[in-house]
Amino acid sequence: MTRRLRVDPIACEGRGLCAEILPELITLDDWGYPVIRAGSVPDSLMTDAREAVKVCPKLALWLEERR
Amino acid sequence: MHSHDRITVPAPVHTAPPGGQLPRLLPGGFAPGPASLAEHVRRYGHAPAPLRDWPRRNALLDEVERSGLTGRGGAAFPTALKLAAVAAQAAPVVVANGTEGEPASAKDKVLLARSPHLVLDGAVLAATMVGAREVVVVVHHSVREILDQAVAERRRAGLDRVRIRLVTGADRFVGGEASAVVHWIERGVPAPTLTPPRLSERGLGRKPTLVQNVETLAHLALIARYGASWFRALGTALEPGTMLVTILGAVNEPCVREIAIGTPAGEVLSLAGGASAPLQALLLGGYFGRWAGASEAVRLPFSTAGLSSLGAGPGAGLIAALPADACGLAETARVVRYLADESAGQCGPCLFGLDAVAGEVQRLADGRTSSLATLRCWLGQVDGRGACHHPDGTVRMIRSALSVFAPELERHARGWCCATRKGAVLPVPPRRPR
């Protein structure tokens, strides 16, 4: 089972909180918008990933489960 | 500086190839004005009787599958698959997309202006096949009146069991994108929406929606009459049938022509009276397409398979010829500026990224910079980061320009430009105040 972090680019406003919480997987581009590293979220980062999803002020980030 | 009008809807003057089946979609000979219902029936006969029962609907669906018809809106998705996906859902709705937001493309406008009833036949057939009770036909404002009359004619004749609703399309580049069309119909906002959920599951009014380009529906109307084998008689084995192509740029008679898929690009150009000047490059597929060197491209078949060796494709059916005395970089810079301005403005990477990229491409065209590093970095940051493919298509076109016009880049870096032509070649609408 893979868990991918996805961002809704329409809702995202480039506030950057997610990148602060999860810098291992999320970096900001030159305009402040998140670039998410491809691939599944490792188990060690799952807590931080869930926190990043919760902290987003626009609810633009979510974890997608795929079997 | 450069001023350019939208290209006006040209009148197709046909000389049908001997023994061939062209033209199929467009009326033969020079007919002033659209084909009336009577003329339409005279030429094509009536559409098959309403498909009341499932076995007959399924039979037609199988026929469409055998025909190998793919979408003519640019994505070339197998039409039978789309129909089946929507037919499997309850209470769907059909949207016939004739918005044609691309300023250089005129094929949908010409088709709607010349053969409106063929498109409407196809839309109604698609609706019956998927079990929809309503069809929304979105058309460019220049052909709205013609469609109004066509729909009125059909209503008077009591032709259709499904309701046909006409909507004038948004006058924006992204307005032609499938989810943007649905958004436009629902809320008057021509901006793409995020998929998932897919339109085939949840679209217009939360109902499963089939969005099909008007040309695809026109082909559907003919397949329903003449069958899959007839459809496959032209075109290639992998990409059967015909397609409409807008031919513009440095050609003697810019126009819309119907070609068998796989026709060599050079032959397509000759249908427009041939090149009006020695050619440097071709823009294949539209403003989201790819540039290709003229000498290599003209020999290749105009099809996805044929152009794939150059990394290009027929896209939404467009060939723009760039003459040798024009500057490919300057043309690209103008188009990219237009594309950046046409961003729906919903996604940061597209809104800001394309704007930055447009500025950088302009600097390259002006010779103010010679380094590609910033541009390539930004292209990587913009690609695939929007809700729709607007940034992706733009990036693709720019990358092909950097490759095809590489010698010109070098000259610009040293302060030289080969171009002697004054006017612009590619049509770009005047900049709209934001």
Add this chain to the structure above:
Amino acid sequence: MSAAAAVAGSQGLWLVSRASGLSLLVLFSAVVVLGVAARLGSAPRRWPRFVFPEVHRTLALFSVAFLALHVVTAILDPFVTIGWAATVLPFASGYRTLALGLGTLAVDLGGAVLLTSLIRARLGYRAWRAVHWLAYLAWPVAFVHSLTAGNDLGVWWVALIEWGCAAAVATAVLARILAGVRHPAPAGQPSASYDRITPPRGALR
């Protein structure tokens, strides 16, 4: 129990009620100020941006404890008859109907904001945001309640705290209004539809 002890007990409850009430006002004001700061995206240098939303949430949840204390001590106080219904039904108390009713109203409004925030992901952004605006109504209601339900404004430091909170919130609201006026949506951005931003089903929250 002797009458003196009863009165002392009542006095104790009354004291705790007022003290917790005042603390609640401070907390609520801090929550509003932090909420505005989170919305404006501001952050002092060297502090990560997530500080404001996180502390905003933490304080809001923390204030529930103080709220419970404030309400329970007020109701248990034998000196006045308020009744449990008044905890959620505004203006249901016989004692100081208006003043306490405002307090109950503030709890109702604030409670709605808090509860919707707890289920924010499931609710969807649009609905959550619509309810969250009620916070701007809840605070003044709570403030008027604090002015009318207590007797302590005569004490100088109580008055200082009250008006200090008012000043802080007023500043924050002003900043919010100015930000909304000065930074409208990027030019050319159409009013986006928020329906589709709700994460699709099957996603892990």
